[in-house]
Amino acid sequence: MVTFVGAGPGAADLITVRGRNLLEKADILIYAGSLVNAEHLKYTKQGCRIYNSANMTLEQVIEVMEAGVAEGLSIVRLHTGDPSIYGAIREQMDLLAEKGIEYSVVPGVSSFCGAAAALKAEFTLPQVSQTVILTRMEGRTPVPEREAISKLAVHQASMAVFLSSSMLDRLCEELMAGGYKTDTPAAIVYKATWEDEKIVHTRVGELAAAARENGIRKTALILVGDFLGGEYDRSKLYDPSFSHEFREGAE
Structure with a gap:
């Protein structure tokens, strides 16, 4: 299985719990080295194969994934922020699908x-x-x-x-x-x-x-x-006069 994981915006502790768990169990990690905080690498297990995709082409990334899947290994593709925003993941997912390789996506904080x-x-x-x-x-x-x-x-x-x-x-x-x-x-x-x-x-x-x-x-x-700026109207949801399913507003 290949999992695309959002690393969050920068601070290493802003990755999701699910993302961190997958990172700790990964046999192979491919991370966007020019953008992802290197602190995340400290959470990989001993023996994890780590690849910096900043030095790789799309085809080389897929080759590593395909070889890892053939060995039955767990692969994490770590992207900055949330993978769905300027993450260039669609082209990776399409190639994996063509090869019959299963994948999933874990969102991150953009x-x-x-x-x-x-x-x-x-x-x-x-x-x-x-x-x-x-x-x-x-x-x-x-x-x-x-x-x-x-x-x-x-x-x-x-x-x-x-x-x-x-x-x-x-x-x-x-x-x-x-x-x-x-x-x-x-x-x-x-x-x-x-x-x-x-x-x-x-x-x-x-x-x-x-x-x-x-x-x-x-x-x-x-x-x-x-x-x-400094000007805005107060939210209706918490207005004392506003009624909704959970609260009766005061007249």
Whole structure:
């Protein structure tokens, strides 16, 4: 069996209990070495074969999996954050399926959740935003035209922009072209939940300058939206006058 496991956003103790249990029992571990915290390797058992996929191609990763399955070994493919978000797992799963190899997926805490926790922020606030957009700038990996930042920005929703901290001048232009005001609150969260985490509070129009001033060029998540501001309406769920299945509201 091959199991894709989300390692969480950075801190080694933010992996799920199920993920840690599988990691401890794995005979083979293939981990994304350029992104996953190496602290996780301490939890592998003696004799576990460890492969750093940063130095491997897709085909080489599958070869290791296929050979391990042929030996009847337990294989963990450890991805950063949650495997379903920019994890490139679909291509791996499809090749395993073609070879008749069983696999499963264990979710993880995504970095956009880790960043919100670091900021002590809530993405969804009444009368501010009820939608979270997870996206990225176009780089070497193309982005469908209909998903250009400027088009997504029209919604004025809470936005988390991945894999784009080296393109902040362009990102600022796209965000403002779509309708975000220059003074819309924004934040740059470098290595959320890692020991060297760094948080920079700024505004949309100052994103690029703020990143340069703080020496941030990669491994950062960009959060944008009025959810980072101070105004919002109180939740109806805990309003004293609001009745629901579990509580009768006061008149």
